Amino acid sequence: MTGTAGALPVALLLPGQGSQHRRMAAGLYGHEPVFTEAMDEFFDAAGPEGDPLRDDWLAERPVTDIDHVTRSQPLLFAVDHALGRLVLGRGVRPAALLGHSIGELAAATLAGVFAPRDAAGLVLDRIRRLSAAPPGGMLAVAASTAEVAPYLRGDVVVGAVNAPRQTVLAGPDGPLDEVDRALREAGFVCRRVPSLSAFHSPVLEPACRGAAPLFAAACKHPPAVPVHSAYTAAPLTESDIDDPAFWARQPVAPVLFWPALEGLLATGDHLLVEVGPGQGLSQLVRRHPAVRRGGSAVVSLLPARPGPPEADRAAVAAATEQITAAGRQAAPASADHGRPSRQAAAG
Numbered sequence: 001m002t003g004t005a006g007a008l009p010v011a012l013l014l015p016g017q018g019s020q021h022r023r024m025a026a027g028l029y030g031h032e033p034v035f036t037e038a039m040d041e042f043f044d045a046a047g048p049e050g051d052p053l054r055d056d057w058l059a060e061r062p063v064t065d066i067d068h069v070t071r072s073q074p075l076l077f078a079v080d081h082a083l084g085r086l087v088l089g090r091g092v093r094p095a096a097l098l099g100h101s102i103g104e105l106a107a108a109t110l111a112g113v114f115a116p117r118d119a120a121g122l123v124l125d126r127i128r129r130l131s132a133a134p135p136g137g138m139l140a141v142a143a144s145t146a147e148v149a150p151y152l153r154g155d156v157v158v159g160a161v162n163a164p165r166q167t168v169l170a171g172p173d174g175p176l177d178e179v180d181r182a183l184r185e186a187g188f189v190c191r192r193v194p195s196l197s198a199f200h201s202p203v204l205e206p207a208c209r210g211a212a213p214l215f216a217a218a219c220k221h222p223p224a225v226p227v228h229s230a231y232t233a234a235p236l237t238e239s240d241i242d243d244p245a246f247w248a249r250q251p252v253a254p255v256l257f258w259p260a261l262e263g264l265l266a267t268g269d270h271l272l273v274e275v276g277p278g279q280g281l282s283q284l285v286r287r288h289p290a291v292r293r294g295g296s297a298v299v300s301l302l303p304a305r306p307g308p309p310e311a312d313r314a315a316v317a318a319a320t321e322q323i324t325a326a327g328r329q330a331a332p333a334s335a336d337h338g339r340p341s342r343q344a345a346a347g
Contacts, residue, residue, distance in 0.1 A: 008326055009094075009096070010092055012097050013099075013103075013273065014097065014098070015076070015080065015101075015276035015280055016076060016103040017076065017193070019076065019276055019280050020066055020075060021194075022062065023058065024277035024302075024306070025083060026058050027308070034088075037085075038078075038081060041117070042074075045116065067196050073102050073123060077102050078120075079276060080276045084106065084275050092323060096264055097223075098227070098257075100230055101199060101200070102123075105123065105247070106119075107227050108241075113222075121214070122214060130251060136171055136172045136197055137195055138198065139179070140166065141166075141190050143165055144164060145161060147165075148167050148169065155171045155201065156201075157169065158254055160255035161256050161259065163284050164258065168255075200251065200252065201252065213244065215247040216244040220242065230256050231246070234263055261284075265288060265296060271296070273299045274300045275301050278303075278304060279300040285298055300315070301319045
């Protein structure tokens with residue numbers, strides 16, 4: 001944990017594309033009942049696709065690459081949501097949620113906007129559409145959006161604003177390779193994001209057409225916990241929630257993670273708990289002035305890198321102790337098995 005938290009309100013951070021890795025959080029499966037139940041609910045809701053998803057998630061050598069959209073997106077959603085349920089089941093009452101990319105849909109589900117089974121159907125429909133999209137990729141650049149702007153070409157766009165000098169570009173493979181070379185030659189530090197698709201770019205626009213009716217048909221509810229959207233950099237509004245196009249276009253729209261984080265921390269200091277694979281969001285938020293001055297603090301639920309199964313369990317135990325030390329584990333695990341409720345979310 002970074003800084004001294006005191007009795008800070010908790011904000012859960014749910015990561016997205018690029019944070020996935022083989023067997024992410026699998027060390028908790030069969031050991032953490034709430035997490036296991038949530039994962040099994042997702043695989044059951046996935047129907048015939050559920051068993052292959054579970055098998056590839058648990059495999060050391062999955063049949064389908066974990067970076068492929070048919071694995072990264074559904075498994076990130078499921079793991080984020082299940083980890084959020086685990087934290088709720090520990091009695092933690094978050095004051096806010098903030099998701100990155102597919103993490104926003106997981107955050108909305110955790111907040112009760114979508115029922116988990118409905119959300120699973122929405123995710124599976126999304127990946128069926130996106131799997132037909134042209135190949136592409138994503139590139140993280142240690143630069144501001146203004147610095148990278150002169151180098152953009154050939155449908156390569158800013159896909160995510162992760163920090164003032166941490167920008168992610170997205171686009172077709174060929175043009176993205178050209179931009180990558182040009183930026184490196186200019187002295188910028190670049191790193192390919194683990195993704196076989198150009199998320200948050202116009203490349204995915206045709207694949208997302210036709211997705212809105214399913215979102216329109218889904219039953220939606222006001223969030224039990226404020227969800228700070230990384231697409232509007234503001235809390236989800238009733239009009240956002242009710243707008244099918246808002247959800248359907250998320251794979252195309254840029255992720256404004258840093259502006260959304262700024263909006264969240266403008267409401268006051270928080271204990272920022274990353275509930276997802278890796279510690280990518282934790283590394284980003286540690287750069288924020290509110291964290292650097294010690295007002296806000298950071299806890300990561302899982303290890304920074306893939307490791308043996310017991311590493312996942314040890315990380316969760318350590319994170320639970322840190323949250324407890326911050327004065328935010330307010331109650332024992334409740335009978336709702338980590339499901340969100342208006343009462344549990346009000347703290």
